[in-house]
Amino acid sequence: MxxxxxKLDYRLVPSTCVYCGTGCGVLLEVTDGRVxxxxxxxxxxxxxxxxxxxxxxxxxxxHSDKRLTRPMVRVDGKLVETDWDTALxxxxxxxxxxxxxxxxEAVGFFASARCTNEENYLLQKLARAAVRTNNVDHxxxxxxxxxxxxxxxxxxxxxxxxxxxxxEDAEVILVVGSNTTEQHPIIGxxxxxxxxxxxxxxxxxxxxxxxxxxxxxxxxxxxGSDVAFINGLAxxxxxxxxxxxxxxxxxxxxxxxxxxxxxxYTPERVEELSGIPAADLAAxxxxxxxxxxxxxxxxxxxxxxxxxxxxxxxxxxxxxxTGNIGKPCAGVNPLRGQNNVQGACDMGGLPNVxxxxxxxxxxxxxxxxxxxxxxxGLPRQPGLTVVEMTDLAAEGELRALFIMGENPMVSDPDINxxxxxxxxxxFLAVADIMDNETLEYAHVVLPAASFAEKDGTFTNTERRVxxxxxxxxxxxxxxxxxxxxxxxxxxxxxxxxxxxxPEEIFEEIRKVTPSYAxxxxxxxxxxxxxxxxxxxxxxxxxxxxxxSFPIGKGKFTALEFREPAETPDEEYPLVxxxxxxxxxxxxxxxxRRSPSLVREIDRAFVEVNPADAAELGIRDGERVKVSSRRGxxxxxxxxxxxxxxxxxxxxFHFAExxxxxxxxxxxxxxxxxxxxxxxxxxxEK
Amino acid sequence: xxxxxxxxxxKLNDGADAFLCLKEEEGTLLPALITDADSPDLExxxxxxxxxxxxxxxxxxxxxxxxxxxxxxxxxxDERALIELSKLEQVDLDRLVMVGVACTEEEARACGCPRPYxxxxxxxxxxxxxxxxxxxxxxxxxSDAERLRWWKEEFSRCIxxxxxxxxxPMCFCKDCALENPHLVEPGVIPPEFPSFHVIRALxxxxxxxxxxxxxxxxxxDIPLRSLYRRMQEIMEExxxxxxxxxxxxxxxxxxxxxxxxxxxxxxx
Numbered sequence: 002m003x004x005x006x007x008k009l010d011y012r013l014v015p016s017t018c019v020y021c022g023t024g025c026g027v028l029l030e031v032t033d034g035r036v037x038x039x040x041x042x043x044x045x046x047x048x049x050x051x052x053x054x055x056x057x058x059x060x061x062x063x064h065s066d067k068r069l070t071r072p073m074v075r076v077d078g079k080l081v082e083t084d085w086d087t088a089l090x091x092x093x094x095x096x097x098x099x100x101x102x103x104x105x106e107a108v109g110f111f112a113s114a115r116c117t118n119e120e121n122y123l124l125q126k127l128a129r130a131a132v133r134t135n136n137v138d139h140x141x142x143x144x145x146x147x148x149x150x151x152x153x154x155x156x157x158x159x160x161x162x163x164x165x166x167x168x169e170d171a172e173v174i175l176v177v178g179s180n181t182t183e184q185h186p187i188i189g190x191x192x193x194x195x196x197x198x199x200x201x202x203x204x205x206x207x208x209x210x211x212x213x214x215x216x217x218x219x220x221x222x223x224x225g226s227d228v229a230f231i232n233g234l235a236x237x238x239x240x241x242x243x244x245x246x247x248x249x250x251x252x253x254x255x256x257x258x259x260x261x262x263x264x265x266y267t268p269e270r271v272e273e274l275s276g277i278p279a280a281d282l283a284a285x286x287x288x289x290x291x292x293x294x295x296x297x298x299x300x301x302x303x304x305x306x307x308x309x310x311x312x313x314x315x316x317x318x319x320x321x322x323t324g325n326i327g328k329p330c331a332g333v334n335p336l337r338g339q340n341n342v343q344g345a346c347d348m349g350g351l352p353n354v355x356x357x358x359x360x361x362x363x364x365x366x367x368x369x370x371x372x373x374x375x376x377x378g379l380p381r382q383p384g385l386t387v388v389e390m391t392d393l394a395a396e397g398e399l400r401a402l403f404i405m406g407e408n409p410m411v412s413d414p415d416i417n418x419x420x421x422x423x424x425x426x427x428f429l430a431v432a433d434i435m436d437n438e439t440l441e442y443a444h445v446v447l448p449a450a451s452f453a454e455k456d457g458t459f460t461n462t463e464r465r466v467x468x469x470x471x472x473x474x475x476x477x478x479x480x481x482x483x484x485x486x487x488x489x490x491x492x493x494x495x496x497x498x499x500x501x502x503p504e505e506i507f508e509e510i511r512k513v514t515p516s517y518a519x520x521x522x523x524x525x526x527x528x529x530x531x532x533x534x535x536x537x538x539x540x541x542x543x544x545x546x547x548x549s550f551p552i553g554k555g556k557f558t559a560l561e562f563r564e565p566a567e568t569p570d571e572e573y574p575l576v577x578x579x580x581x582x583x584x585x586x587x588x589x590x591x592x593r594r595s596p597s598l599v600r601e602i603d604r605a606f607v608e609v610n611p612a613d614a615a616e617l618g619i620r621d622g623e624r625v626k627v628s629s630r631r632g633x634x635x636x637x638x639x640x641x642x643x644x645x646x647x648x649x650x651x652x653f654h655f656a657e658x659x660x661x662x663x664x665x666x667x668x669x670x671x672x673x674x675x676x677x678x679x680x681x682x683x684x685e686k
Numbered sequence: 687x688x689x690x691x692x693x694x695x696x697k698l699n700d701g702a703d704a705f706l707c708l709k710e711e712e713g714t715l716l717p718a719l720i721t722d723a724d725s726p727d728l729e730x731x732x733x734x735x736x737x738x739x740x741x742x743x744x745x746x747x748x749x750x751x752x753x754x755x756x757x758x759x760x761x762x763x764d765e766r767a768l769i770e771l772s773k774l775e776q777v778d779l780d781r782l783v784m785v786g787v788a789c790t791e792e793e794a795r796a797c798g799c800p801r802p803y804x805x806x807x808x809x810x811x812x813x814x815x816x817x818x819x820x821x822x823x824x825x826x827x828x829s830d831a832e833r834l835r836w837w838k839e840e841f842s843r844c845i846x847x848x849x850x851x852x853x854x855p856m857c858f859c860k861d862c863a864l865e866n867p868h869l870v871e872p873g874v875i876p877p878e879f880p881s882f883h884v885i886r887a888l889x890x891x892x893x894x895x896x897x898x899x900x901x902x903x904x905x906x907d908i909p910l911r912s913l914y915r916r917m918q919e920i921m922e923e924x925x926x927x928x929x930x931x932x933x934x935x936x937x938x939x940x941x942x943x944x945x946x947x948x949x950x951x952x953x954x
Contacts, residue, residue: 012719013716013717028717030743032750052849053905214842528714602872
């Protein structure tokens with residue numbers, strides 16, 4: 002077996018894991034021009050030489066035969082391969098025509114929490130500077146829009162206040178609506194490390210999750226009762242005089258109104274609303290309030306509700322009430338879902354803000370960006386959100402859509418409605434790395450390079466901006482999304498898209514984004530920097546709000562509990578809640594092409610409480626039909642105590658039994674996030 | 687004593703096609719394969735403190751490039767791994783040149799290493815260290831039921847990352863028993879106790895060279911090494927065998943060999 006003098010090619014390339022927002026450090030193994038393995042970066046500041054199963058498998062999808070390798074355009078109803086020039090020209094024409102005939106507001110852009118900061122920056126620049134629309138949004142709308150809105154209202158900044166490593170030294174950790182060991186496994190293990198050092202855990206979740214086994218107090222609320230039980234925790238703290246009066250006086254405003262509002266939420270009333278026993282709620286409140294350093298960790302169990310923004314505001318209230326803001330091992334810590342959902346938001350992949358959360362309707366800001374980009378007439382009106390764009394597409398008002406690295410045909414609520422919307426569009430272009438369900442409705446498909454095939458930066462959940470590095474050439478004719486966006490912009494005749502590398506784009510980003518101003522690729526190195534980092538000699542900011550809030554004082558909000566948009570009734574007597582599994586990521590386009598992950602699980606299921614199963618005569622493993630007002634799917638029943646009576650759970654990874662055919666697109670009025678975490682459903686044999 | 691860069695040049699001149707070591711780049715330490723004396727990586731080559739599974743990397747390199755010869759920088763643990771891997775027919779020592787580096791006293795103590803130096807030391811000074819037996823002693827003092835409970839609690843934090851297996855220089859099987867759905871239920875965490883961990887511990891018997899990479903890679907800080915070390919002690923007490931010590935003596939648990947050997951064993 003001679004190698005015929007094959008040239009030795011073996012390299013390890015430092016990068017950042019492409020799955021969740023933890024942002025673990027990986028080394029991609031390259032053998033003979035192919036990515037052949039993943040190793041943990043030993044001295045990484047977050048992951049410190051460990052990874053979860055997805056991190057170890059981060060390379061497995063890269064050379065999958067489901068990768069898109071050639072540009073395609075739809076001819077006579079079929080996607081046929083074409084050259085890049087034709088594909089880019091077709092996209093430019095499709096977007097320009099819609100803008101010309103129906104106005105720029107008839108064109109929309111989906112940015113991507115999977116793509117780099119540089120790519121998201123360019124996409125919103127394309128939308129705003131070339132098409133003159135603020136209709137740019139991305140899947141952050143579906144995960145943490147309520148965090149961005151809520152924490153901005155309370156603190157003036159919608160990001161995780163503290164850092165991941167600090168969790169290990171917290172005294173009390175309140176985990177609510179986060180299945181941390183499955184969704185952010187390396188952060189989950191830091192919580193368990195804290196518990197081993199003596200920290201007390203309070204876990205509040207409708208499902209009894211892995212972390213509940215380690216909790217001092219585990220509370221199981223009815224899905225959607227969050228404002229009630231968080232107000233209830235505050236009620237106990239205030240009525241027992243456990244609040245931090247010095248902090249409240251010095252750093253906050255609005256306490257009186259808040260105090261009056263929570264007075265109504267006695268543990269007894271909260272028990273009626275949420276199902277949490279009054280005594281347990283009081284014990285949790287006392288435990289949280291007594292700690293010097295208490296940290297709140299939350300995720301989509303809090304955010305994906307029609308009361309999502311209120312839920313986030315309620316948690317911010319709780320932290321301010323006990324002075325747990327602006328100091329180590331405390332804070333309010335939303336765990337951002339996707340690898341770069343923080344960055345996609347930071348880069349202005351949102352309809353109301355430019356990069357760095359600078360408002361589009363602020364005249365001074367708009368003028369600043371007009372000067373920076375050398376354009377005039379940037380739109381001052383905030384644009385449409387993801388869900389609104391879908392609605393208006395279905396109504397025929399949004400005519401053209403460009404989707405970069407998203408798969409709304411699996412990820413978005415009420416898929417039947419999404420299908421109608423996409424079918425109705427005059428023009429749909431999709432740039433993606435993988436064959437997926439959304440392509441069926443695309444007029445142009447652009448093959449994109451994966452994280453292993455390009456340079457750039459991702460920003461993790463603790464605001465750490467980290468580099469990814471090109472390890473191998475893109476498969477087939479695939480191109481990096483930043484090249485694709487520049488290509489479209491040039492075909493549209495737009496100036497300001499002459500970039501020859503992501504580093505050049507990053508240099509422009511730091512000029513217009515104050516919180517990134519002090520960063521450069523050289524400074525980011527292999528450890529990254531946490532924003533805000535306003536100057537080149539600034540070390541980055543692990544803890545926010547230590548001296549003051551960006552809005553001066555922290556703002557308490559008086560909140561009233563509202564029921565979810567749908568509650569069980571005779572026809573649909575169960576509550577359906579959805580989520581992710583440790584072994585897969587979102588719509589599965591990457592994880593379901595990774596053998597190590599598929600081997601663990603590759604089939605949808607619905608969790609049913611034994612009492613409900615007995616009532617319905619359902620056995621474990623039996624095929625059942627789950628229905629809501631929007632559709633129905635067939636899946637295997639998993640009879641388990643993990644869910645309470647009256648509640649069922651489905652993972653949303655599996656397109657062939659998509660949980661999102663069932664979910665409710667009802668929106669939070671402020672953040673416009675859909676209520677993915679609760680709707681009414683029924684099960685039949 | 688020579689320095690690392692001259693050693694790399696020397697080995698590349700003496701017939702090695704490439705030198706596997708670590709390099710320091712952009713503030714981190716990572717494995718590097720240096721193929722010629724003009725490589726920019728030569729200037730970055732470093733002994734460093736971080737450890738990576740170089741033995742495991744070599745299994746793949748020797749297979750991918752069957753005509754090439756490699757030199758490799760080895761600590762005591764790397765040498766033990768390569769020796770045992772050669773007996774398991776995973777690496778060909780004839781195509782390998784080992785350049786030994788002794789661990790510092792601090793490193794040896796942090797690792798609790800029984801032999802923190804390879805047989806020939808080209809870099810650094812030999813120091814001795816005592817293997818850390820505190821956890822083993824603590825666990826051994828418990829009753830069987832208590833000990834089971836103790837391990838169950840430790841393993842309850844496991845999130846089935848397979849990091850212990852993935853980083854292990856001695857784990858190379860294409861079909862892994864840990865992924866056999868008849869032995870371990872797939873798709874659940876923590877993985878089944880004790881099957882998942884017992885399977886791995888048994889596979890380590892006569893094979894574990896006590897490098898400790900598994901513990902370093904474990905996000906849950908499970909004291910895996912104490913379990914595998916105990917397996918090692920039993921192997922030594924009962925069968926007089928220590929993995930990675932001698933290149934000639936095969937593991938008494940090794941079934942790898944020629945078909946004739948296996949048939950002979952069956953006859954006996």
